[in-house]
Amino acid sequence: MGNPAYWSAESVTDQLDRNLNIVVLMGGWSSERPVSLMSGNGVADALKDRGFTNVTAVDMDRNVAQVLAGVRPNVVFNALHGTPGEDGTVQGMLELMQIPYTHSGVTTSAIAIDKELTKGVLVPHGVRMPKGKIVESKSLYEGDPMARPYVLKPVNEGSSVGVAIVTDGGNYGHPISAKAEGPWQHFDTLLAEPFIKGRELTVAVLGDEALCVTELKPKAGFYDFDAKYTDGLTEHVCPAQVPDNVAKVMMDMALASHRLLGCKGASRSDFRWDDELGEAGVYLLEVNTQPGMTPLSLVPEQARQVGISYGELVERILAEALEGAKKTTGATKG
Structure with a gap:
């Protein structure tokens, strides 16, 4: 699974110039602003720790285009969550400004943020989702x-x-x-x-490989916003204690969804599993194209589970963005 060159930590490190002018875009004005700030600060710190000398953290406001024009970054690490950073709006602005950026592009972002549009893409290809x-x-x-x-x-x-x-x-x-x-x-x-009874699980995809399955066990109520981002409210079981065939179904479904939607960098697919129905009880709820990068976030946790440190995870996402920009520029010139 995946591209061996992509998964080589040495190849990722070698291709990145430590003098790159990098903007980490965070904050904004969505309901997920506090989470975005935690994600963005974590990413910026990790880049600096790994030797990048020109990292600027930008808390996005309405003058973001003017700010970016002044900084003139080589690449933007998009650490925004929710609208307008996850719905294609910021992606479109960065495209117009010809600035490479991490994670998914305009069309993918616009579709994946909308749960009904996501169903329209995935369900015809056999991805099981609740009828809504x-x-x-x-x-x-x-x-x-x-x-x-x-x-x-x-x-x-x-x-x-x-x-x-x-x-x-x-x-x-x-x-x-x-x-x-x-x-x-x-x-x-x-x-x-x-409502799908049963268990809450999630699968991260990095590049072109599903990492593993995590089960989320809220200590009270259900896995809502507070349970996700308040330390101690949810137990993460990673890897999840589920049958191998069920884990494979989820990982295959997450990877297929990542590919069908055209996701880039990291994505995270959330599931409900009715464990009384076996494989037939697995339902995809949604695909997140801008998954959290906070200390409690699931993508960094799953990356650690497969031997990828937080700093390396950030570098891999950055490297894919730059590689994608090279291919796009080459295609345009050709």
Whole structure:
């Protein structure tokens, strides 16, 4: 699996100039800003620790294009999460400015941030995902869109932002009360999906190889934003204690999704597994094209599991971005 040259730490190190002018783009104004700042600062520190002498951390504001024009970087490490850094907007700006950048491009980002568009690409190719429907939030005050239990989530947010599980015994009401706190108060439309009982798992893909499977065991409730990014709220079991055939299904599905969507650098695919159904109980929930790079993040954890340090992980992502830029420039010139 994967490209042996890509996986050679020595080859990655050799091809990177330590005097590269690198901008680490972080922050922004999405709901995931705090996570992005942690990711970006971690990346910037790692690059400096590995000998890169010209690293600038940029907390993105509305004048980001002017800032980048002043710094004139050779490459941008995109450590943004959520919109506009994960939906193709920033990617389009960087394309116009002819600045190479890490992770996925414009089209992939625009599709993957939208859960319904993602289904439209992946499901026809055999990737199993929950059947869902887009609902107007105000319609929830009149009745349920499907049988309970079901999940409501924003169509284009990540990190489990605004997710609600609606159950018969829940406190949202029958039907959902307009006064009950939930995503219906913050988004005009939502994606409704049947709740998949069972276990929460995730698979990171780096370059063109699935790393391993991690099981996520929240100590209370479900794996929401707070559980993801608050130390001690979730137990990570890495590698997950699941049958080999189930782990293979998830890793194959994550890699296929990465390829079908055209992801670059690192991606992370999140799953639910109904362990009473074996392989048939594996469902892909979403693909994250800008996975977290914080100390609690899953991609660095899985990288460590397969022998890749945090610093090397950052370098590999950077190296792929520069290599992709070379190929694009060569194709344009040709």
